[in-house]
Amino acid sequence: MSAAFIEPMVGRYLHVEIGGQDCRVYFEECGSGIPLVCLHTAGADSRQFRHLLCDEAVTSQYRVIAFDMPWHGKSYPPEGAQDGEYQLTTERYVETIRAFCAALGLEQPVVMGCSIGGRIVLQLAHAHGAEFRxxxxxEAADFQQPWYDTAWLHRGDVHGGEVCAALVSGLVAPQSPARYRHETLWQYMQSGPGVFRGDLYFYRVDADLRGKLGNIDARATPLYLLTGEYDFSCSPDDTRRTARGIDGARVVEMKEVGHFPMSENPEQFRRYILPVLAQIAAQPG
Structure with missing residues (x-):
């Protein structure tokens, strides 16, 4: 029997105005130094970054902060949200991230996002790059061709959480340990009704960035794009195609991981992310 212990991250709630609404946003943080804000995937929450939050190799130099988007995890929908349908737009997504960073007083943070979080990172680089270190x-690219029917994600005659988990299960690499595979899928099973589908409105409809990223200067604000070799939703070729249109973007193909590197195989992910974080920390602030 293993000894009991307490993990080092601390969780809090932040009240911040987003889109004219008061939002109660849950976040966890650990460490000190350069702010590193982590953005979860569609239909999931900040638990995807729990391993990074506990990694002393990271938290010795970075203040790692992972938050649940409104409607996700421990962050409730805003008051009155039950009267409409949740749809994440590019404008609201950007406003959420910038409002969160401003409310915490983060200066020149590093932002790392996965899947929809990776897509919005490209938009941040395009429109607000100077705000970030x-x-x-x-798993980021300017566009992916849809390969599934989102109508199945919010129906009264099916279990939405199980359908969401089943949909993404094939995106986990076969080498990922079973315990972490199941953790990753469990987060999808717990998503609120219609939340995954609402996030995918941003991903599939509102955020086609093809031909819109030519102004990004990744030499001024470094841009790193890391994609798992087993990700067929956002393939390494998708990421490389995107990077060809961005001056100075750095691409890494991660072996033996899929669409959820930080949660499905944290040990393999750290082999790729630690050198990136070391490069960023070594640059002048």
Whole structure:
């Protein structure tokens, strides 16, 4: 029997105005130094970054902060949200991230996002790059051709959480340990009704960035794009195609991981993310 212990991260709630609404946003943090804000995937929450929050190799130099978007995890929907349908737009997503960083007084943070978080990182680089020390897109590309029917994600005759988990299960690499595979899928099973589908409105409809990223200067604000070799939703080729249109973007193909590197195989992920974080920390602030 293993000894009891307490993990080092601390959780809090932040009240911040987003889109004219008061939002109660849950976040966890650990460490000190350069702020590193982590953005979860569609339909999931900040638990995807729990391993990074406990990694002393990271938290010795970075203040790692992972938050649940409104409607996700421990962050409730805003008051009155039950009267409408949740749809994440590019404008609201950007406003959420910038409002969160401003409310915490973060100066020149690093932002790292996965999947939809990786897509919005590209938009941040495009429209607000000077606000950040560096940007890291995991499983990020300017566009992916839809390969599934989102109507199944919010129906009265099916279990939405199980359908969401089943949909993404094939995006986990076969080498990922079973315990972490199941953790990753469990987060999807717990998503609120219609939340995954609402996030995918941003991903599939509102955020086609093809041909819109030519103004990004990744030499001024470093942009790292890391994609798992087993990700067929956002393939390494998708990421490389995107990077060809961005001056100075750095691409890494991660072996033996899929679409959720930080949660499905944290040990393999740290082999790729630690060198990136070391490079960022070594640059002048």
């Amino acid at each position: 560096a940007l890291i897109g995991l």
